[in-house]
Amino acid sequence: MSNMTGAEWRKSSYSANEGNCVEVADNTPSVVGVRDSKDIAGPALMFAPEQWRSFITSIKAS
Numbered sequence: 272m273s274n275m276t277g278a279e280w281r282k283s284s285y286s287a288n289e290g291n292c293v294e295v296a297d298n299t300p301s302v303v304g305v306r307d308s309k310d311i312a313g314p315a316l317m318f319a320p321e322q323w324r325s326f327i328t329s330i331k332a333s
Contacts, residue, residue: 302320
């Protein structure tokens with residue numbers, strides 16, 4: 272997978288102000304990144320866009 276150069280990270284609108292949440296970067300063409308908002312320099316999970324869409328669809332259906 273690619274690196275996250277140029278990624279624009281965002282938090283969910285449901286996140287609390289303490290910052291205990293995940294951030295998602297879905298503006299890159301080949302990968303969706305997910306990271307811990309408390310450790311922005313730390314590792315990020317990377318998913319293919321199709322995998323991320325499937326995950327989000329499953330969450331919304333629950």
